[in-house]
Amino acid sequence: MRNTMQDTSSPKFFKKSDIIIILLILLAAIGFLLWQRAMPAATTATISIDSSVRRTIDLSTAKDEVFRIDGYDNIAFEIKDGAIRILESDCHDRICVRVGFISKKGQSAVCLPNRTVVELSGDGDIDVVIS
């Protein structure tokens, strides 16, 4: 064998400085997560299938409903209280369904086997409108 874990010339299994590296990665990930959480509620949901937009929904005014897109019966969507989710899909791993309801700007639910994407966007970068 070319080298083994016991060789002095090959890397050690663990070094004390590793803890710092791991902590830094964890911090970056958590910071990223918190930043996503702080995103404002989305106003528009865009459903794309096969890379083209099939429906755009204004989430702030949308009524609660379950619907499918014509011609793509294998996947169903549900809107509830300004949030949207993929309700059911015939794909193998159903990752898209497990994502659950999404409601914040920048979130998405993706079904790769059915090439379906639900994307949420806000309206521009306006935080407050004073009138």
Add this chain to the structure above:
Amino acid sequence: MPDSQHRRRELTYKIVLTAVLFALAIVLSTVENMITPTQLFAGVKLGLSNIVTMYCLFFMGVRPTAALVILKAFFTLLTRGLIASMLALAGGTFSVLIMLLLLWGGRGKISYLIISIAGAVAHNTGQLLVASWLTKSAYTLYYFPILLLSGVGAGIVTGITLRAVMPAIKRVSEYRPK
């Protein structure tokens, strides 16, 4: 023993060992699919078969590892379809490339644990990039922080497991032609 004969035996040893590792990788990913709770967050997996990939890369070299990654993707193609297979190939290739970079570029100063974590994170990143490309949507990158966290966890678990089973796997080298 003549030189050519020895080389042939050496080659046979490598082929057989690669085949055994491939079988091991298939079993590990099947077991993992059975025990992963379906309610876990989308796409989060341990990647147990990466233990085998790492062993192959660290102790057998680049060519058997490339064979392993391609075989695994082919097996996924047969059992889970084209898209899953593309994801497996992208994740596997990216993961091996990053680990190689750290192994060679780090000149033995980067620990196996960090290489394992980097491999797991790279695996997730490679899959995410292909997913973004397939859906032509940058929004898929929203999953990145979750996959970064799960990559660190998975990398630590697989790294420690490899360390723990090393003595057992290393016993196969007794069959290496002398």
